[in-house]
Amino acid sequence: MSSTPQPTVRPMRPDDLAQVVKIAKRAYKETFSDLQESRGIEPWSDRRADAEEGERITSLQLAEHILKTDPETCLVLEESGSIKAAVMAMNREGMFVMSLTAVAPKAQGKGYAQSLMQPMHQMVDTFPRSLGVVRADETIRFLFPWNYDVHPAMRAEGAIDRGRLPVIRSVRDGDDSDRELCVTTDRRLRGASRGPDHDLLAASSRLFVAEQGTAYGYAYAHPNGSPLTVAASSTALARELLVGCLASGESGSVALVRNITSEQRWAFDVVRRLGMSLHLAGPVVVRGMALPAPYLPHDALG
Structure with missing residues (x-):
């Protein structure tokens, strides 16, 4: 009798990035009308896969940067060899900057977010300060019990x-x-x-x-x-x-x-x-610190 495959949370690897970016693009559904092809504004929304000489940063280039600088705060949840969810964050002089939290749309509602958020919560608790711009509704629900201050934004x-x-x-x-x-x-x-x-x-x-x-x-x-x-x-x-x-x-x-x-x-x-x-x-969320002002944070870099 075969056992049911269990989801596994593990460190993100460079060969995961294409799939992670694909999940992020599908999970973040904001529509910017005329701006959807303006690469480099909304980090995870660019439609074209490759950057040409002189063009703006792509989602993949951003993900590569974050994983290169902070591999210890980048995780994926994998089941049966397929990535279902991902977290990317950065350590900036003791400040935890949330860059990406995404669950594949077809995998939502199955408890994957809960499984991934547990190790993320453990990471957050090791930092005195935290800052992030949140896109996923499910992420916001987890942050309230973690003593984050949530600031609605426009x-x-x-x-x-x-x-x-x-x-x-x-x-x-x-x-x-x-x-x-x-x-x-x-x-x-x-x-x-x-x-x-x-x-x-x-x-x-x-x-x-x-x-x-x-x-x-x-x-x-x-x-x-x-x-x-x-x-x-x-x-x-x-x-x-x-x-x-x-x-x-x-x-x-x-x-x-x-x-x-x-x-x-x-x-x-x-x-x-x-x-x-x-x-x-x-919203913009902070923990252990006041909301910076006057300040407009970057979507993925805080």
Whole structure:
């Protein structure tokens, strides 16, 4: 009499990544209308498998980066040789950054999430701080008992009204010499540097930095002007950085501003002024720390 195969949680391997990304794309069902082909905005939604020279980061490249830097916090749940669910997370100077939690759509409702969340909970408990942007409803249900603070968020989408762009005075293009400014901003707001994530972001997007008196900050922008993340020590510079990102896209291009929580009123002020439409999105969650502000987190890199 043969026994029923049991699901096994194990460390993720490089040869798992194609299947993990496929699961993530199917599990995350947000629709961005005109932005679905804008690779590098929503980390797990790009439709094309391979990047061409000079194009944005793909889901697979992002997954490769996370697994390379933090293999000990990347897990899969496997049954009968097939991956049913996956977790990818990062350790950034003692901060646990949740990057991906996904269950294959056809495998949902079978207890796989529960089996995978148990070792994830054990990992979370070893870190003093945690940050993440959550897309899966099932993940949110698990996080409440883990003492996470859940901050509902919105996204803004649309072509901006360029006639209403305010003048910006403190924003300039950044380069490698600005890394210390970026790291200082990270540690002030997040309590932890992005570390190697800056290399990934700098290689695939445009860096803006801002300095005004004792205030400072940075942002990374997609070629269409969508900010991938914004971080600053003052709301005035955060506004300027967000405007700088949105202004950098081509006229008529559709941009997206993600992860706007109620604490980021400055971002709501900018997107409403520029005529962008607002939509509900997944929440930003934190544990053992206050929600960084003024700050727009990256979907997968916190």
